[in-house]
Amino acid sequence: MNVKVENICKSFKDKKVLNNINLQICNASFFGIKGNSGCGKSTLLNIIGLLDKPDFGNLYFDDISINFKKQSKLAFYRGNKIGFIFQSYNLMPKLSVHENIMLPFLCLNKDRFDSSLFDKLIETFKIKELLYKQSDVLSGGEKQRVAAARALVTSPDLIICDEPTGNLDSNNARYMMELLRDICISEKKTIIMVTHSNEYDSFFDNFYSFGETI
Numbered sequence: 228m229n230v231k232v233e234n235i236c237k238s239f240k241d242k243k244v245l246n247n248i249n250l251q252i253c254n255a256s257f258f259g260i261k262g263n264s265g266c267g268k269s270t271l272l273n274i275i276g277l278l279d280k281p282d283f284g285n286l287y288f289d290d291i292s293i294n295f296k297k298q299s300k301l302a303f304y305r306g307n308k309i310g311f312i313f314q315s316y317n318l319m320p321k322l323s324v325h326e327n328i329m330l331p332f333l334c335l336n337k338d339r340f341d342s343s344l345f346d347k348l349i350e351t352f353k354i355k356e357l358l359y360k361q362s363d364v365l366s367g368g369e370k371q372r373v374a375a376a377r378a379l380v381t382s383p384d385l386i387i388c389d390e391p392t393g394n395l396d397s398n399n400a401r402y403m404m405e406l407l408r409d410i411c412i413s414e415k416k417t418i419i420m421v422t423h424s425n426e427y428d429s430f431f432d433n434f435y436s437f438g439e440t441i
């Protein structure tokens with residue numbers, strides 16, 4: 228999916244957080260959004276992921292302008308086209324790993340379930356042994372891998388990740404970056420990832436840094 232952000236502005240009360248942001252993110256690219264804590268990375272990501280709306284400006288998916296007033300259309304995109312990996316995982320703690328990964332299909336048509344993709348994700352993210360464990364007993368790295376599998380199980384065109392390596396040790400963080408990059412290349416998915424760090428610059432095809440002109 229191609230994503231275009233045009234003159235996006237967002238304030239919270241009188242605090243201007245996003246001031247005329249413009250981005251062009253090509254289909255099947257791995258795009259980074261970088262900047263210091265509090266600069267507005269998650270705010271921007273939430274707008275691109277249709278979890279929040281801008282005060283001004285436009286967002287386009289494949290040249291289609293998103294109408295932030297059309298709740299049903301926003302829900303369609305969130306459910307069918309976008310996968311989210313959050314820093315805090317957002318797993319349902321009392322559900323098993325398997326149930327968590329299957330959660331998107333509570334809202335989607337079951338025909339969308341692709342068992343070979345499910346098997347591939349379980350293998351890729353090394354979670355076969357964890358499938359019937361309750362999610363709240365997993366380590367941070369295990370939870371992050373489950374959250375990633377859940378984000379990808381619907382085969383979304385756009386994958387949005389808010390610091391998906393933030394709670395991982397450096398080996399697991401690198402492993403997660405490699406997996407995301409492989410998915411971007413092999414499945415031709417667009418991935419937008421927020422990070423504090425400059426450590427992963429080599430993984431990105433392009434990035435936007437708050438405080439610098441692109």
Ligand SMILES: Nc1ncnc2c1ncn2[C@@H]1O[C@H](COP(=O)(O)OP(=O)(O)OP(=O)(O)O)[C@@H](O)[C@H]1O
Binds near residue numbers: 269
């Ligand atoms: N819902 C909200 N209401 C009021 N202020 C908010 C809200 N969401 C974010 N902010 C403020 O907007 C600014 C940017 O927040 P944001 O979460 O986008 O930063 P960030 O770059 O993701 O930071 P971090 O790297 O720490 O996650 C912060 O000053 C934050 O306090």
Ligand SMILES: [Mg+2]
Binds near residue numbers: 268269270389
């Ligand atoms: Mg943030």
